[in-house]
Amino acid sequence: MAFQHGITIKEESSGPRSLISAATAVIGMVVTAPAAQAAAFPLNKAVLVTDPDAALANLGTTGTGPVAVRAIADQVRCPTVIVRVAEGANAGELAANVIGTTTAQGIKTGMQALLAAEAQLGVKPRILGCPGLDTQAVTTALIAVAKKLRAMAYAAATGGDTSAAIAYRKSFSARELMLVYPDFYAVNPAGGDPVVSYGVARALGLRARIDKEQGWHKTISNVPVDGVIGLTKDIQFDIQDSGCEANLLNAAQVSALVRAGGGFRIWGSRTCSEDSLFAFESATRTAQVMLDTIGNGMMWAIDKPLRPSLAKDIVETINGELRAMKLAGQILGGKAWFDADRNPIDQLSAGKLQIDYDYTPVPPLENLGLTQRITDRYFADFSAAVAA
Secondary structure, three states: OOOOOOOOOOOOOOOOOOOOOOOOOOEEEEEEOOOOOOOOOOEOOEEEEOOHHHHHHHHOOOOOHHHHHHHHHHHOOOOEEEEEEOOOOOHHHHHHHHHOOEOOOOOEOHHHHHHHHHHHHOOOOOEEEOOOOOOHHHHHHHHHHHHHHOOEEEEEOOOOOHHHHHHHHOOOOEOOEEEEEOOEEEEOOOOOOEEEEOHHHHHHHHHHHHHHHOOOOOOOOOOEOOOOOEEOOOOOOOOOOOOOHHHHHHHOOEEEEEEEOOEEEEEOOEOEOOOHHHOEHHHHHHHHHHHHHHHHHOHHHOOOOOOHHHHHHHHHHHHHHHHHHHHOOOEEEEEEEEOHHHOOHHHHHOOOOOEEEEEEEOOOOOOOOOOOOOOOHHHOOHHHHHHO
8 A cells, every 4th residue: 555644545435325316207298290390399209388378479379289288388387298199181090190100310200209208308207198189099009108107197088978988998907007087168269259179188288287386196076177168068077976976987997077066177086007906196106216216216326346235225225215205105114124035145146135125105085985974962951951
C-alpha cells in the first residue's frame, strides 16, 4: 500500500435504497383525424400531448381524435400519447390500421406504436383506449398491448341494449380490460347541440384524474364525470335494486354509465378477469404498479457482488417501499423476506438470488349491508319526556 501521511476516504454505497413509484396517470390512445396537421400528428407515430388546446387546434374537426381529446380534457390535464391512423377504405381496413404491426424496417404502427412511446417520448402509457374504434378485434389486440405495458385498457361493451352488452362481455377474459356501456352525450362546442361523447374517452380521462387526486388504488367507480349532459341509452339505476340494469351489467363485469347523486358516473369496479384475485380494477393496478416500482427499482442491485449484505439491502429496500404504500393507504400491508430454502448454494454460486414478497391490495366497498328494524323501545321514556 502506498505511503500516505493524511486521510484516506473510501466511499461505501451499500444500504437500502428508496424507490420511485411508477407513474400511472399517462394515457395512450389511437385515433383518427383525417384533417389533422401532418407535421403535428404524423400517421402511425406516437405523439406526446401535454396541452389539449394545442392538440385540438392541430387535430382538425373530423374523426375520433377531437372528440376523444375534448372528453379527456374535461376531466384532467395529463401526459397523453396519441397515435393517429388512417381511416381506411372499409371497416376491416380501419381495424387493421388501428391494430397496427411492425414493418420490415422495424417501425411500429397503430396501437403497436404505444409500445415504443417510452423509448421515443420518455413516458409509458398506463391507461389505454381506442375511443370510437374499439371493435372486438381492436379490443382483443389492445389487451395484448396492455399486458406488455402493464397497463389497463378501457373499451366499449358494444350492443344495442343491455342484454347485448352483457353477451359481448363473454368475448373477453383479461384482468387488464374494463368494459363500459353505453356512451355519453356532451355539448357540441361548435353549435351547442348534443353530440355523442365516447364513454371510453371519458373513462380514460377520469382514470387519470383519480390517479392524480386520489391514487391508483381507488377504482374508477362512483366518481362524477365532468362535461356530459346525458346517456345514449336509458340505463335504469337504483342503488338498492339488485335487478336494475346497472347492477345486471356490473354482475357481468361491465361498468355502467349512470346518472346518480346529481350527476353522471361510471358505476362498476370489475375487470374482465376470470381470476377472482384480480376481479377488481384496484387489484390489477396494484399488481402492475408493484411490478414496475419494485422490479425496475432493483436495477441498482444487478451485477453488484452477491454478499449477504446485498440480500439484506434488497429486502429492506422492498420493505421500505411496502411500508410507504401501507402508510399511504395504497395497500393493506406487505412484507419481503429471504427464504434460505429457495436459495440453495448452487443457485447462489451461479449468481442467482431469490427474494419473496407479498402484499394485500385494498378492495373497494362494493356492497354495504344495512339492517333496518322497527321497535317500540323508544316509548319507554315517553311520559318522562312529556313531563320534562
